[in-house]
Amino acid sequence: MELKKLADALKALGDPTRLKIIALLNMRDCCVCELVPIFGISQPAISKHLSRLKNADLVTENRKGQWVFYSLNRKQLHEIGLGLVNLPDCSAEFKKLEEQGLLVSCKED
Amino acid sequence: MELKKLADALKALGDPTRLKIIALLNMRDCCVCELVPIFGISQPAISKHLSRLKNADLVTENRKGQWVFYSLNRKQLHEIGLGLVNLPDCSAEFKKLEEQGLLVSCKED
DNA sequence: TATTGATATAACCATATGGTCATATTAGTA
């Protein structure tokens, strides 16, 4: 990958919120309304972070009805040469979401 | 590594100038006056980029007389989980420096 | 000691970033 594009991707990853989004997506696909309660920031803020990650080809989006699900673009992460082993475990966040009934996968059933 | 620190390191890498500095240091240690002519920017600008990389533990400095040589902190890069295979080859830059007699290693001899 | 070369720091400036709130858009549903 060319240097400028590689730098852009790394800069997109170089924010605690976006990096945690990557860590979350590393466990399972998420939609915006699942991510919002995890972070203490507004829905538009999350939306813009996702947009930034999408522009850097780090995630892809997939609309399912009302919801837009985001997935990791593992191919791109591999091309950047970034391993995901170092990312923190996010089981606790998903557990909390489930307890609060905020997992969209529950609503879908 | 904790998320905030990992994000800081990635942000430090997320700039074309700093990333190229990393690529150059991946080939050999460099001092500031060698890096300046490679980039089209001022000496203080280079100095600040190096300071930024040092703060992120990505490089170490080592004074040798007048010169301060910077080296990659490969341990830190490994902890971040970033491979260096993707970085561009910089032989041309060093060759040009040598032709112009700007390599400090020449002056030292 | 005075001078020169290499590097770092300070003050400054234009632009980018990451958040806010308000609003537009899109899909499902009464």
Place this chain on the structure above:
DNA sequence: TACTAATATGACCATATGGTTATATCAATA
């Protein structure tokens, strides 16, 4: 069709970023 939920976009703001020039610091040397 009207309403609601989910998402995206626009306008705005405070701070960070990446550059500049001028100057300070530090080491080598005449």
